[in-house]
Amino acid sequence: MKNLILMLAVFLATSNISCAQVLSNKEGNYTEADSLRGSLRLERTFDVQKYHLKLKVEPEKQFISGSNTISFIAEEDLSIIQIDLFENMKVDSVLQNGKTLAYERKHNAIFIDLKETVKSDKKGEIQFYYSGEPIVAKNAPWDGGFVWDQDENGDPWIGVAVQGTGASLWYPNKDHQSDEPEEVQLDIAVPNGLMNVSNGQFLGEKDLGNGFTEWSWKTVNPINNYNVMINIANYEHFSDSYGDLELDYFVLPYNLEKAKEQFKEVKPMMDCFYEKLGEYPFVEDGFKLIETPYLGMEHQSAVAYGNEYKMGYLGNDLSGTGIGLKWDYIIIHESGHEWYGNSITAKDIADMWIHEGFTSYTEAVYVECRWGKEKALEYLKGTRRGLGNNAPIIGDYGVNSEGSGDMYFKGANLLNTIRSIYDDDELWWKTLKDYTETYKHQIIDTETTENFFNEATDVNLDPIFEQYLRQADLPKLEFRKRDGKTQTRWVTDVENFKMPVDILVEGKEIRIHPTNDWQNLKHDIELDEIKVNELEFYIASAYMR
Structure with a gap:
């Protein structure tokens, strides 16, 4: 869910379950900082190609230090670029071709004077050195930040959740959903005896000889900034495969046997999603479930899992029907984001319903695969019980503003309504799968989504989308x-x-x-x-x- 767990704070009002992540709807009271973060200014006219993070993580100090080498292609002639990093983090230096660059900080944005202008369509690169104590989450993933925890054996157990809040909370980047690096490499040094698990394929580990071991990972697919992640613990690892897809699981040692049983759900999930949505979008990077000290998040190819090996949502059924207790909510929902949110990404955070509505619908898709259409429809109807219908589910553009938390289950029920309008299940499943495969690894907007589903039917869906997405009330x-x-x-x-x-x-x-x-x-x-x-x-x- 937008990460996930955000889940609808609104929605859970009636069920006494809190769900995740902070919605940034400020009802029009936007600041300069919001505009700097949410708008695409001249200083942001570049296409990120690669991030190479090289960090040292010190759990006792709750401190990180290191660098991010940012490679990009200029879309206009660039003499100044904007890179985002939260104000509480220290900029140690910024280099271009070995030369130190001057910069100016404004809120969470850093404007860097390039000594050598990067011409349009040419490649540029800077090395950004930084350090500090990143913001600590008070209640991740509902709020953004680091989680510095310990497992039952007293070993450090560290995670990060920043969707909505922003990846620039802990590393410098172009913090806007419209731009994803084509690849990311993470070289993360942690105290000996601990492991870091990040996105993509494992490149290896290296004892640095100073009490720290560096764990290296690399993605080869485009990835959202907020999905780039570190997970640090004394993990046990076990693995499996699904055809050509590698399945890797990292859990706390005393939960190994429980995890081996609970994670059996991954294969029937893949059976269902491959059939209905298409191939897993990041085969080259593998699929991982990683036990985290917070409920969960859809971190690409490295899904955060904290559902305590319970069925439902921490043992609760968000639909109130009993159907939600047949499966592990975090496994299914967060993995569904691999298709919607991670592969298909909304250009502006205002269109986050493209992530959350579609992913919430994958829950019903899974129910239908396992227990039939009637159960799926019953589940979807049950999820309406906490919807407020008191604000549009599309937010304001250009100011880093999400819409209403109704985007989860109102979005899912909108999709089910469109399926019913089609009145042809064969056409519906073909259209959904075609949409998912057509926009694989692409950044799109609501209009693109509307047009795709509209073209598949003789019914004009324009006023329907307008009412459900841009108005608060139901018809x-x-x-x-x-x-x-x-x-x-x-x-x-x-x-x-x-x-x-x-x-x-x-x-x-x-x-x-x-x-x-x-x-x-x-x-x-x-x-x-x-x-x-x-x-x-x-x-x-x-x-x-």
Whole structure:
């Protein structure tokens, strides 16, 4: 979930379960710092190619130090570039071709004067040396920061969760979702006896001879900044495979046997997602589950797992139906992000529903693969119980603003509603898989998503997307009797709203096509006989007048 666990703080209001990550909706009260972070200024007109992080992590001091070598291609002639790093972190020096560069700090942005202008379409590189005590998360992953913990044996157990807050909390980067490095290498030195696990393939370990061992990892696929991660503990490792995909698991030693049993769910999950969504998007980087001292996050190819080896969400069912207790929520949801969020990424954080709505829908996809469509529909309906429908699920663009937490399950139920509008499951599954494979490893926006699903059907989905994504309220379906005729209409914020919907009359399903204008139903139906098919359509309760 946006990381994950964010999950809908709103949503969980009714279930006494807190979920993750901080939503940055400031209701329009944006600052200069928000604009520096969220906008694409001239100083950000470069395409990051590679980050090479070389860090030393000192658990006792809660201190990190080292460098990030940033390789990029200029999109305009660049004499000044903006790199982001939180104010509490110290800039030790910035170099270009061995020459020290001058810089100016403004909030969490650093404007660096390049001694040698990088011409448009040419490659540039800087070495950024830094150090400090990164912000400590008070309650990860609901808030961003480092987690400096100990396991039951007293060994350091360290993780980081920064989605929404920003990867620049702990390393210098171009902290905007529109740009992903093509590859990342992490050389992370930790005290001897500990292991660091990061994204991608393991390159090796090296005893530095000073009480620290350096663990090196490298990705070969584009990766979101907030997914670049370190996980430090005295881990036990076991592995498996799924065809050509390497499956690696890193857990605390005393949880090894529990993990071997719990993680058996990965293979049926892969069976389902390969069929419905397409091949795992990062085969070259492998798939890992890593036990973390917080609930979880979708860190690409290195999924954080902290669900305590329980079914559901820490032993709870977010849907209230009992179906959510049949599977491990964190394994399924966070892994679903590999397809939506990690592979397909929203250009602006305002469009995070592309991550969270689709990933929440993968939960129902998994339920349907294992237990059938009716259970999946029941699960989806159950997830509506905590939705507020009090703010749009698309945020404000250019100011690092997410939309409403409803983006999770309202987004998932919107997708289910579109499936029902299609009224053709073969077409629906083909369209979903085509979308997922068409935009693999791409950065897109809501309009791209809308257009793709719109082109697959004769129904104009534009007003439907407009109402569900950009308005707070659900469409309301009204019925009334006039002159002996049964009439119906939609009440919406969006003008010229049309959406087919199925109603049940004495057990028989009938599709009707309401608009914003009252119209007579073709069938003579008494009002108390009408029941909306709420399993397949997420709308406001039908009003009988």
